[in-house]
Amino acid sequence: xxxxxxxxxxxxxxxxxxxxxxxxxxxxxxxxxxxxxxxxxxxxxxxxxxxxxxxxxxxxxxxxxxxxxxxxxxxxxxxxxxxxxxxxxxxxxxxxxxxxxxxxxxxxxxxxxxxxxxxxxxxxxxxxxxxxxxxxxxxxxxxxxxxxxxxxxxxxxxxxxxxxxxxxxxxxxxxxxxxxxxxxxxxxxxxxxxxxxxxxxxxxxxxxxxxxxxxxxxxxxxxxxxxxxxxxxxxxxxxxxxxxxxxxxxxxxxxxxxxxxxxxxxxxxxxxxxxxxxxxxxxxxxxxxxxxxxxxxxxxxxxxxxxxxxxxxxxxxxxxxxxxxxxxxxxxxxxxxxxxxxxxxxxxxxxxxxxxxxxxxxxxxxxxxxxxxxxxxxxxxxxxxxxxxxxxxxxxxxxxxxxxxxxxxxxxxxxxx
RNA sequence: GUGGGCGUAGCUCAGUUGGUUAGAGCGUCAGUUUGUGGUACUGAAGGCCGGGGGUUCGAGACCCCUCGCUCACCCCA
Numbered sequence: 001x002x003x004x005x006x007x008x009x010x011x012x013x014x015x016x017x018x019x020x021x022x023x024x025x026x027x028x029x030x031x032x033x034x035x036x037x038x039x040x041x042x043x044x045x046x047x048x049x050x051x052x053x054x055x056x057x058x059x060x061x062x063x064x065x066x067x068x069x070x071x072x073x074x075x076x077x078x079x080x081x082x083x084x085x086x087x088x089x090x091x092x093x094x095x096x097x098x099x100x101x102x103x104x105x106x107x108x109x110x111x112x113x114x115x116x117x118x119x120x121x122x123x124x125x126x127x128x129x130x131x132x133x134x135x136x137x138x139x140x141x142x143x144x145x146x147x148x149x150x151x152x153x154x155x156x157x158x159x160x161x162x163x164x165x166x167x168x169x170x171x172x173x174x175x176x177x178x179x180x181x182x183x184x185x186x187x188x189x190x191x192x193x194x195x196x197x198x199x200x201x202x203x204x205x206x207x208x209x210x211x212x213x214x215x216x217x218x219x220x221x222x223x224x225x226x227x228x229x230x231x232x233x234x235x236x237x238x239x240x241x242x243x244x245x246x247x248x249x250x251x252x253x254x255x256x257x258x259x260x261x262x263x264x265x266x267x268x269x270x271x272x273x274x275x276x277x278x279x280x281x282x283x284x285x286x287x288x289x290x291x292x293x294x295x296x297x298x299x300x301x302x303x304x305x306x307x308x309x310x311x312x313x314x315x316x317x318x319x320x321x322x323x324x325x326x327x328x329x330x331x332x333x334x335x336x337x338x339x340x341x342x343x344x345x346x347x348x349x350x351x352x353x354x355x356x357x358x359x360x361x362x363x364x365x366x367x368x369x370x371x372x373x374x375x376x377x378x379x380x381x382x383x384x385x386x387x388x389x390x391x392x393x394x395x396x397x398x399x400x401x402x403x404x405x406x407x408x409x410x411x412x413x414x415x416x417x
Numbered sequence: 418g419u420g421g422g423c424g425u426a427g428c429u430c431a432g433u434u435g436g437u438u439a440g441a442g443c444g445u446c447a448g449u450u451u452g453u454g455g456u457a458c459u460g461a462a463g464g465c466c467g468g469g470g471g472u473u474c475g476a477g478a479c480c481c482c483u484c485g486c487u488c489a490c491c492c493c494a
Contacts, residue, residue, distance in 0.1 A: 005484095005485075008484095008485075058492090058493095059491080059493085063418085064493095081494085109492085109493080109494095111418095111492065111493080112491085112492090114487065114489085116493095117492085117493075117494080121494065122494090190490075190491070204492085204493095205491095206490080206491090266494095279494065280493085280494070305494085306494080307494055332452065359446095361452055361453055362447095362448095362453070363446085363447085363454095364453085365455095366454055366455085367454085368453090369454040370455090381452090382452080392453070394454070
């Protein structure tokens with residue numbers, strides 16, 4: 001074991017996996033920029049109040065934040081998620097609405113790591129601020145859906161719920177509180193603790209002994225106002241119009257307190273572990289106001305990179321690919337020829353690589369093969385003397401040819417085209 | 418934070434009831450006469466057996482502690 005290793009829950013993303021990450025983010029960026037979303041790059045660090053304001057009763061904010069006091073006595077925290085930062089940015093800069101943005105990058109939560117759950121984990125996501133149209137909810141969900149399709153995922157399930165308006169939600173929570181309190185002896189010990197903090201979250205319990213009690217609990221749908229119900233109806237009919245399948249799930253309460261109306265979660269079909277939620281989001285009207293801004297509707301989602309890639313692996317799609325170059329330069333005269341030729345090729349926009357440390361030709365040819373290059377340029381003492389070079393195809397049966405050095409660039413361009 | 422499993426070469430793993438210089442495959446590097454890859458053969462490098470302490474004549478194997486990974490709870494992406 002080396003003396004130093006990555007901190008728990010944090011890891012190095014090495015090639016070729018890192019290239020896959022880049023392609024993932026690029027695919028996401030293309031999907032959402034094509035829908036009019038611009039990128040926001042918020043800081044990793046925020047005043048801790050930004051996060052406190054949005055989730056007083058959640059573990060994410062109360063127990064899992066990486067927070068510290070900086071040299072200027074500011075109490076700051078590494079962001080545990082990006083929605084709060086986006087809303088803070090909205091309040092700070094007051095862009096024209098509707099403000100449609102996307103982001104990608106790492107977030108930090110101090111949790112016990114396990115597969116698909118890391119202390120530093122990457123998410124991509126979108127947020128829209130300043131519009132309440134239920135069809136916007138549908139657009140947002142559809143963009144997430146489209147992205148999964150684009151990756152090639154076939155077994156993603158969309159779970160959908162509505163938490164109604166704040167007042168509906170409050171009455172619902174009160175009813176839950178009353179119900180669970182009346183049945184408290186039937187709850188698991190862990191759920192009793194949860195109940196004391198947040199009755200809503202008891203619905204999330206995965207402990208089998210809680211199943212019966214939860215099944216008999218009040219339903220949020222019994223508490224919807226007319227507006228909440230019609231908003232939700234429009235979301236559902238919009239999804240149906242787009243042929244996006246979904247499952248209504250009244251137990252879907254989400255982890256953060258700021259959600260109103262529509263909430264949804266994307267679940268990987270092949271993942272049966274506890275980390276099967278690959279993405280989720282919802283409407284959070286009121287969050288901007290909590291951060292000191294005007295009343296502003298908002299909706300968005302975040303997708304976990306790791307979990308989505310795990311789902312990709314399980315389905316055998318969006319595979320990791322090795323970095324390849326087009327040309328490999330073999331130089332047995334000491335390396336200066338390779339130095340010059342690779343420079344020329346790169347200036348011409350042709351990807352190429354070479355060996356170092358004057359290895360044997362055989363060794364360099366092996367490296368050429370492994371590099372994925374389609375052609376090798378071979379330069380030995382004969383070629384230097386004759387001002388020529390050997391162009392050897394590596395992926396076809398074609399014979400290698402010896403050509404004058406001044407035809408190097410044109411012949412390679414031709415061979416690659 | 419709570420509980421279970423695991424921790425041997427870069428990677429995947431073997432290591433018999435504790436017994437002498439710790440093994441394999443893959444990978445890496447080098448060779449298989451003359452300047453040429455993918456196959457084959459040969460060889461080499463590479464391990465304080467996660468770390469610390471203990472039991473023992475003797476520990477990779479047993480015990481304790483610790484660190485890390487992993488699974489479940491919890492939480493959530």
